[in-house]
Amino acid sequence: MSLINRRVQTLDEFTIQQMRNFPNATGELSGLLRDMGLAAKRVNVEVNKAGLVDILGDYGTVNVQGEEVKKLDVYANEQFMGVLRHGISCAGIGSEELDDVVIFDDEISNNSKYVCLFDPLDGSANIDVNVSIGTIFSVYRRVSPLGSPATKEDFLQPGIKQVAAGYVIYGSSTILVYATRRGVNGFTLDPSIGEWTMSHPDIICPPTGKIFSVNHGNFFKYDEGVRRYINACQMKDKASGGPYTQRYIGSMVSDVHRNLIKGGIFMYPNTSDKPGGKLRLMYECNPFAFIVEVAGGLATDGHQRILELQPTDVHQRTPFFVGSKLMMEEMQTHYPGN
DSSP states (O other): OOOOOTTOOBHHHHHHHHHHTOTTOOSHHHHHHHHHHHHHHHHHHHHHTTTTTTTOSEEEEEOTTSOEEEHHHHHHHHHHHHHHHHSSSOSEEEETTSSSOEEOOSHHHHTOOEEEEEEEEETGGGGGGTOOEEEEEEEEEOOSOTTSOOOHHHHSOOGGGEEEEEEEEESSSEEEEEEETTEEEEEEEETTTTEEEEEEOSOOOOSOOSEEEOOGGGGGGSOHHHHHHHHHHHHOOGGGTOOOEEOOOSOHHHHHHHHHHHOOEEEEOOOSSOTTOSEEIIIIIHHHHHHHHHTTOEEESSSSBGGGOOOSSTTOEEOEEEEOHHHHHHHHHHSTTO
């Protein structure tokens, strides 16, 4: 009989260990993270059997972004909102699938220090073709007084104010990666015991790589500087580290995860028909910018650091560039205005 490898650390064990390093910690952030992990487990079960039950396809409505809502989108949104509502660590949530934020106005929630924003199912257009999809989330400390209901201002904070951010990939294995200012760590779901187990400790984004991720089909809709950089990626000689390889999955969570681990750059520029960009600042860009910057990379909108943008709406969109530090710096030399 093989012995259990006690060097394998679960998510709960890791968060408890982190709390011991900070005697004044209340455990509220750790509890919120465990709540997100619980909801992700429930979504994972449905993702894994999505082809077997009537959960694929369109729900028959569109979300606030004007996009068709998938049945699994609705299920994922309900799971994350429900777990956070019934927990003790969250005063309110914002979701890509909802028109406005939801304030949990009860005694326990009003005394909670944090609010959470999330994209419950990123890449959901890929659900029906069995391509990796994911969840993205971020956590902010409230600016409104404890003891009262949270306010809209608690959610409309620049990304630099995040205290934690993370994502889950539902793929060949299910991985949860989360970051605080102390570092980035990844946990893989062990289905045999139903626990998140440490698999990617202390993730560092390589300073450079050979992968660029962009929708090449929009090439002629991009600004001249973006087209110039894409051409440079394809024309590099071996002496200068190229040519780069293009890899674009269409699930942002998978593209950025791969580049975070292997090194690379992910680009979702504005286009002539979407001059303000397409990705959501609060639900997608801020969380990934926080994670990648903690890991040593960079994230901008082409001109300004993403984490310094002051949001004016929870559904605000922005161009987005994120990835390895040296590749990002090279990209900036091609981008207009830099």
